[in-house]
Amino acid sequence: MAAGVAAVALAAAVSLAFGSRTVTPAEIADGLSAWLHGEVASQIGAIAVQQRIPRTVLALAAGAALALSGALMQAVTRNPIADPGILGVNMGAALFVVCGIAFLGISSPFQYLGLALAGATLAALFVYVVGSIGAGGSTPIKLALAGAATSAALSSLVSAVLLPRVAAMNEFRFWQVGGVGGADWSTMAVVAPLLAGAALVAFLCAPGLNALALGDDVAVGLGVRVGRTRAFAATAGVVLCAAVTAVAGPIAFVGLMVPHVVRLLSGPDQRWLLPLSALGGAVLLAVADTIGRVIGTPGEVEAGIVTAFVGAPVLVVIARRTRMRAL
Template identity: 65%
Template sequence: MTTLHASAPVPALASLRRSVPVRVAWLIAGLGLLVVLAVASVAFGVADVSPADLVAGLSGDASSIEAAAVIKRMPRTVLAILVGASLALAGASMQAVTRNPLADPGILGVMSGAALAVVAGLAFFGIVDPYGQMGLAILGAAGAAIFVYLVGSLGRGGATPLKLALAGAATSAALASLVSAILLPRVDVMSTFRFWQIGGVGGAEWDRIAVVAPVLLIGALVVFATARGLNSLALGDDLAAGLGEHVARTRLISSAGAVVLCGAATAVAGPIAFVGLVIPHGVRMLVGPDHRWLLPLSAIGGAVLLLAADIVGRLVAKPEEIEVGIVTALIGAPLFIWIVRRQKVREL
């Protein structure tokens, strides 16, 4: 049996060691950028506001049109932060659990499963209650995740990154077709969910945020609680088990947290792709693979990306808006191609 000496650490363990001051610096920088973008989100739009109107609006004074605009933009700003953080956190968890660089709620079909469940519930059962829709979205996300993993595990080599990506892409296409088949004959449902399907935060309301925020918090805490276990999984199942990690339990708990995050976020904002793919990759380049830092920084990065995409969508098409789901797709698609080429994904 090979003995591991302190002088010759396992490469994966050694890669977890990064300068704490550097990580703290990135954490502070990310939080600072998030604050700046949050202020810009309530300040810029169809009608830009002055600093005085911004202060008045943030204090609740709606005596002017500009200050009222600030108050109206606050829910969408908060929702963009919550949804962006949740999707990035879910993506980081899925990548760790599957050890798949292409894992993402959108690419693996999880988001499409949530969307199909919500649309089916509305069309066939008239479910419009936020709690009901959120529950359906979580169940749909879980069902799609299990199905994709089972399909990707078939054949020689098990669940390789390429097979999971292909299974997820095929499942997403099939589920999207089912959503269209449900919506097309139903004009009332189509008009209600036409913009929701694209993915956006423009229709944010405080009451819906109050419903979804506690669920997202629970999902985030579940994922954060598995950070050390995810570090062990990066060493491989055998070594992780040898270090005392319960591999199956860690995977199940972290996956459950990711499914809750993805389902709840999709229920309230629609399917927004690529956030969970590109943000964990970018953060991993900055702070390394230690999930104790990767997870919180991914959450901050996801919030930053979705806020920035929402601001860009409002500014480039004045006086109209481009939904945030379109902007993230335009950013994420080329980055997805770059990641595939960089990782040199292939059959094992």
């Protein structure tokens, strides 16, 4: 935990220091001091730091939320490849946001958030129902297949809605990639209570999730209310994912990769896995956003692209060294 907190602090410092313009530690201190006092910095480097503060905060919060959401979904479904992208939650939120842009002309953070929550919830429920049909109930393989099929279908619907509507496509295409470049305090203020509440619920569910890993029958014998624990944990995971998707777009791979890496370091105990996954996700997305700004100078490469590019080979290495079995 101490190393994780230190890594988050270092990632935040790196995010503030590097970009199209590299700044010095003194300029970082000047920029932070001016921001804390509600003033506008006088030096160019300090001004750059002030402009990077919102996106750094959003990158840390979004990365933590996505990794925590992925860890929850893997624990609830006992599926090692479960994450918001594979289970269709991201695309469910994206479809509702697209429909809101195309047909309702939405523009406020509250509207984005409401539609993203509705879409993510309905997509998660649909995947669970479809994955539960047939003998054996909701097995990990059936849930993964149902999620992949649902995600592909929803992606096709998103394209069908956007293609005839140029204005909606121009507004959506940058959001679809996933990134934190559009961070602003008013939008983050809208989603912050949801993220904090869902994270608290997730941490409170950790002991029950440990019991669920032993099987439903054993969990019931240990006094755990299986249905309630699974419902609360799944709801927290969906809310975390939907809130981030509403403000930063559907960023992939964070929720899938980070819990696997953390599990190799800390073991399967959810009381450690959940907070450490949150710290790891914050580090990953903040660093990915910084890399995108550095290699894309004078523009930027969106963080969602960088996480996929970095995460794919890491997950391949993990898969080669670890038996990918049901949790």
